[in-house]
Amino acid sequence: MYSVKSGFIRLYTLLSNGRSQIIGFKSPGDFVALEYDSKHRFSAQAVTATELRSVPTAAFYAAASGDPQFLLKLYKVVCEDLSRAHDLVLTIAKRDAEGSMAAFLLDIDVRAPARSAINDFVSLPMLRGDIADHLGLTNETVSRIFTNFKKRGFIEVRGRHSIRLVNRRGLRAISDRITGDRKSPDLESPQILSPVN
Amino acid sequence: MYSVKSGFIRLYTLLSNGRSQIIGFKSPGDFVALEYDSKHRFSAQAVTATELRSVPTAAFYAAASGDPQFLLKLYKVVCEDLSRAHDLVLTIAKRDAEGSMAAFLLDIDVRAPARSAINDFVSLPMLRGDIADHLGLTNETVSRIFTNFKKRGFIEVRGRHSIRLVNRRGLRAISDRITGDRKSPDLESPQILSPVN
DNA sequence: CGGGTGGTTGAACGCGTTCAAGACATGTGG
DNA sequence: CCACATGTCTTGAACGCGTTCAACCACCCG
Numbered sequence: 357m358y359s360v361k362s363g364f365i366r367l368y369t370l371l372s373n374g375r376s377q378i379i380g381f382k383s384p385g386d387f388v389a390l391e392y393d394s395k396h397r398f399s400a401q402a403v404t405a406t407e408l409r410s411v412p413t414a415a416f417y418a419a420a421s422g423d424p425q426f427l428l429k430l431y432k433v434v435c436e437d438l439s440r441a442h443d444l445v446l447t448i449a450k451r452d453a454e455g456s457m458a459a460f461l462l463d464i465d466v467r468a469p470a471r472s473a474i475n476d477f478v479s480l481p482m483l484r485g486d487i488a489d490h491l492g493l494t495n496e497t498v499s500r501i502f503t504n505f506k507k508r509g510f511i512e513v514r515g516r517h518s519i520r521l522v523n524r525r526g527l528r529a530i531s532d533r534i535t536g537d538r539k540s541p542d543l544e545s546p547q548i549l550s551p552v553n
Numbered sequence: 554m555y556s557v558k559s560g561f562i563r564l565y566t567l568l569s570n571g572r573s574q575i576i577g578f579k580s581p582g583d584f585v586a587l588e589y590d591s592k593h594r595f596s597a598q599a600v601t602a603t604e605l606r607s608v609p610t611a612a613f614y615a616a617a618s619g620d621p622q623f624l625l626k627l628y629k630v631v632c633e634d635l636s637r638a639h640d641l642v643l644t645i646a647k648r649d650a651e652g653s654m655a656a657f658l659l660d661i662d663v664r665a666p667a668r669s670a671i672n673d674f675v676s677l678p679m680l681r682g683d684i685a686d687h688l689g690l691t692n693e694t695v696s697r698i699f700t701n702f703k704k705r706g707f708i709e710v711r712g713r714h715s716i717r718l719v720n721r722r723g724l725r726a727i728s729d730r731i732t733g734d735r736k737s738p739d740l741e742s743p744q745i746l747s748p749v750n
Numbered sequence: 751c752g753g754g755t756g757g758t759t760g761a762a763c764g765c766g767t768t769c770a771a772g773a774c775a776t777g778t779g780g
Numbered sequence: 781c782c783a784c785a786t787g788t789c790t791t792g793a794a795c796g797c798g799t800t801c802a803a804c805c806a807c808c809c810g
Contacts (some may be wrong), residue, residue: 452797
């Protein structure tokens with residue numbers, strides 16, 4: 357288990373054919389647990405020069421078995437990761453490319469740890485291809501949407517790794533457009549036939 | 554927290570505009586935890602008549618605080634859910650419609666709790682629209698792929714809710730086709746500048 | 751300056767969607 | 781038992797979004 361002190365890392369799962377799927381990014385202050393119950397695991401790689409504080413899993417589990425508070429901490433990290441994974445599923449499954457990008461940028465903006473107070477540009481250390489992989493798009497599409505958002509005045513870009521959200525409301529409107537015609541299920545209260553404690 | 558005794562339920566997240574995203578299905582024998590750390594939550598609905606064994610969260614947390622084994626149990630459930638969520642991300646982001654369906658059917662087949670020994674038909678209680686929502690497709694596409702798989706001899710369908718996988722190897726080949734041109738990152742070993750335990 | 755990686759932009763294709771109609775199954779009331 | 785209604789599933793045809801292929805541009809580091 358690691359704690360990111362500085363820098364930026366990406367988390368990904370390796371596929372059988374040598375490809376990868378980026379499942380998330382981590383900024384300073386975030387916790388990363390690569391193996392949870394010693395079975396499930398994914399990989400991490402630093403995007404920029406990164407400082408980590410590491411906790412060996414062996415020592416971790418030794419501490420966890422005796423200390424419920426410690427285990428609870430890891431538990432909450434996993435819950436957070438699960439919530440993020442569900443959000444990602446929603447993004448990829450139910451949003452179009454623009455919606456995915458808008459949601460992604462808003463998320464980056466919210467999670468940005470520190471930003472210069474004068475101009476609220478946030479750092480965007482990952483490559484365009486990383487974003488594309490993460491959202492299930494191609495880097496060409498990502499690039500096109502970037503320029504499109506610039507033209508429409510939603511964002512402002514400085515260099516490759518610095519961005520400012522000019523019109524958050526507009527981006528939120530785009531990310532709220534959900535494709536698909538599925539109506540949410542009718543919530544009829546269940547009929548409890550034989551209640552067992 | 555619930556344990557499914559019989560029946561079939563679907564898990565989904567509600568969206569702001571009244572839509573939903575199905576994030577998974579649960580069969581008899583599975584555990585379901587709707588709220589993990591009392592903040593994150595999603596919803597569940599029975600697809601067929603279902604029997605549950607329920608554990609009130611209050612009682613659960615009371616037991617968990619004193620019993621690390623109990624907390625560890627819930628922890629493993631979350632880990633399993635997280636793993637499944639990552640698989641779903643991979644499916645939606647990196648597979649085409651056929652690949653998604655193949656992966657889904659193989660997963661259903663593997664997880665099927667009990668099947669008639671003579672003909673290994675497995676139950677498929679959910680609607681076509683549920684599958685479509687789950688995989689980020691439309692029910693038309695799901696229907697088309699079903700008939701296509703039938704024609705190609707990959708599956709055999711009886712009624713609407715019973716299916717048999719005839720050619721698992723073929724389905725696996727289809728689900729292994731990954732779209733996208735991203736190469737996995739080169740795994741250069743990190744340069745440890747200042748190791749801090 | 752060159753070389754290389756990453757990024758942008760353009761044009762055409764194709765997969766999955768959208769729209770629309772029909773088939774099938776199930777339940778209800780006459 | 782049939783006529784009808786409702787909801788699900790299937791099938792067809794045309795559209796459109798994002799991809800694919802290809803070229804060019806910008807930046808970075810020697």
